[in-house]
Amino acid sequence: xxxxxxxxxxxxxxxxxxxxxxxxxxxxxxxxxxxxxxxxxxxxxxxxxxxxxxxxxxxxxxxxxxxxxxxxxxxxxxxxxxxxxxxxxxxxxxxxxxxxxxxxxxxxxxxxxxxxxxxxxxxxxxxxxxxxxxxxxxxxxxxxxxxx
Numbered sequence: 001x002x003x004x005x006x007x008x009x010x011x012x013x014x015x016x017x018x019x020x021x022x023x024x025x026x027x028x029x030x031x032x033x034x035x036x037x038x039x040x041x042x043x044x045x046x047x048x049x050x051x052x053x054x055x056x057x058x059x060x061x062x063x064x065x066x067x068x069x070x071x072x073x074x075x076x077x078x079x080x081x082x083x084x085x086x087x088x089x090x091x092x093x094x095x096x097x098x099x100x101x102x103x104x105x106x107x108x109x110x111x112x113x114x115x116x117x118x119x120x121x122x123x124x125x126x127x128x129x130x131x132x133x134x135x136x137x138x139x140x141x142x143x144x145x146x147x148x
Contacts, residue, residue, distance in 0.1 A: 001100045006127050007032065012067065012096045014087035015075035020065060022127040030127065031057065031064045031147055033120040034102050038070045038078035038088075042118070046140040047084055053144030054085050060148060061125075067091050068116055069103075122147060 001007070011020040011032070022030075033050065035043040050057070050064055057064050067089040068075075075088040089096060097103035102117045120133040120143070131147075139146060 001102075001121065001129060001132070003129050003132060005129055007121065007123060007129065008096065008099050011065065012089035012091050013072070014089055015072045015079060016087075017072060018087070020087060020089055025063045025123075025127065027125050029060075029062045029125060029130075030123040031062050031120060032067065032123070033064070033143070034067045034097060034100065034116050035118055036116045037068060038074045039081070042140045043068070044082065046118070046138065046143050047078070048082055049141055049143050050086070051082065051084050053148070056144065056148060062147075065089060067096055069094060069097060120147065 007022050009022050011022060014020050035046055037043055047066065054064065064086040066086060069091050071092055072090040075090050079088060091097050094103055097116050102119045104114065106113055106115045117135045118138050119135060120138060121129050122131040124130050133146060
């Protein structure tokens with residue numbers, strides 16, 4: 001996925017099994033943030049930073065949606081524990097993360113594993129990507145400021 005491209009129409013199913021489509025956000029800008037894993041320190045900081053600034057996002061015409069490859073059940077616990085006001089897509093089949101090009105080999109502490117690259121896509125009201133924050137750019141404790 002690159003700047004100027006449109007996000008896929010079907011984004012996936014959220015924590016409650018509801019299908020999330022790009023057209024659900026017609027007329028709104030969308031912040032689609034992908035993160036590696038529920039309830040880990042960096043991912044929790046990022047989600048809570050977006051939560052704490054959620055009213056600002058709404059006021060500026062944005063919708064916020066998260067995506068990772070954990071189950072709907074894992075997402076429900078994450079949402080309940082941190083009172084997250086936005087949906088989280090449970091991309092257990094890796095459909096969306098592969099379409100976005102944000103899943104692959106990761107190296108940490110000398111170990112190699114497969115996972116989601118922390119990435120945020122910001123679209124215009126038509127779902128066209130205007131900005132991409134890659135893994136090295138996202139500051140989890142101040143990500144809302146970066147976006148807004």
